[in-house]
Amino acid sequence: MSVIAEIIDTLEYKVEKLFAKLKGLEKNNQELKSELIEAKQTIHKQSEEIEALKKQYETLKISNSLLGSNDNKRDTKLKINSLIREIDHCIAQLSD
Numbered sequence: 001m002s003v004i005a006e007i008i009d010t011l012e013y014k015v016e017k018l019f020a021k022l023k024g025l026e027k028n029n030q031e032l033k034s035e036l037i038e039a040k041q042t043i044h045k046q047s048e049e050i051e052a053l054k055k056q057y058e059t060l061k062i063s064n065s066l067l068g069s070n071d072n073k074r075d076t077k078l079k080i081n082s083l084i085r086e087i088d089h090c091i092a093q094l095s096d
Contacts, residue, residue, distance in 0.1 A: 065076035 062076050062079055065073050
């Protein structure tokens with residue numbers, strides 16, 4: 001009988017260790033999920049910042065060209081022409 005008792009005790013000990021390990025892994029999994037969510041949020045914020053900075057850069061290029069810089073005159077002319085076309089389109093719609 002003592003052999004069976006030892007086997008049962010060993011099994012109980014191993015099962016307890018497995019449950020403890022399982023709880024540790026579940027906790028680790030939750031922490032990793034939280035980190036992943038935070039990382040996704042950070043990436044999203046940084047993407048929005050990049051887009052805002054790109055728009056700001058384009059605006060600065062155009063304003064710099066308008067102030068007399070020769071670097072981006074072609075882009076500025078194209079942007080002005082695009083704006084004029086939009087204004088003409090709006091005027092045409094209003095006159096209809």
